[in-house]
């Protein structure tokens with residue numbers, strides 16, 4: 162929401178802080194995001210007064226990445242219709258499958274089109290801590306703004322998220338106010354400090370950064386990077402086990418640390434698989450062995466394993482596969 166607010170301020174082409182979106186005579190503002198973009202985009206567009214219809218939802222390719230040709234043609238078409246594109250959203254690690262958009266190409270397109278480029282790196286941005294994995298998110302550094310969560314891949318307790326904006330001047334312009342009760346002084350209580358209220362939505366805010374600083378100081382970045390690499394290895398291992406088993410079906414290529422699959426023995430008809438896997442998921446959760454979640458991919462119900470736990474061990478995933486097969490067979494019998 163902070164990133165989109167700055168984007169809107171920077172690219173609206175009129176004084177959005179003064180006029181809001183109710184001023185007459187301005188073209189409709191549009192933001193481009195793939196159909197796999199997390200639901201935050203809708204909440205942000207609604208709360209910023211843009212409305213859900215301001216979101217152009219671009220289809221994805223077979224690997225669940227934004228389809229670049231359709232993105233470019235949607236922008237061109239909207240411009241021809243007299244509308245005003247202002248922002249492209251890319252995702253580094255989608256919530257459903259961990260897919261990473263082609264960030265380099267999307268950055269170049271945003272540059273050519275003079276649009277704001279925001280990267281949702283809530284889940285995936287932190288792979289950049291690992292020198293081995295960093296190339297996966299190349300292009301992210303070209304974003305105008307990035308949002309990422311430290312309660313996912315930095316293993317911190319809920320919740321602590323961060324938005325970075327390249328241009329600190331335009332960020333401040335979006336949010337700054339100068340009420341007399343907050344006037345700064347060169348000495349005394351109101352001296353010094355970083356005026357965070359000029360950088361986002363909140364005025365009074367908790368010191369969430371403390372736990373991030375403590376974690377980095379205690380463990381060091383290399384240790385965190387090794388844990389992220391470990392989660393990625395575990396996901397690949399689980400993906401390989403699933404792909405190798407005749408009764409299991411991998412539903413997307415494994416990206417980052419998300420594995421989507423289903424229990425699909427040949428003898429079970431396609432139209433029965435959704436119900437079978439839904440019941441299976443609940444039984445796995447109730448068994449206490451593991452807590453996968455679910456999603457739908459291409460209309461199919463998927464078991465979704467998202468690995469962002471520093472205590473997961475490789476054997477846990479062997480136990481999970483055993484449980485899926487054992488409980489899956491039990492569901493079939495009922």
Ligand SMILES: *Cc1c(COP(=O)(O)O)cnc(C)c1O
Nearest residue numbers: 199201254255256281283284310
């Ligand atoms: C988790 C997630 C979000 C939402 O983040 P919250 O911190 O839960 O608000 C947004 N985008 C992606 C890709 C995510 O994985």
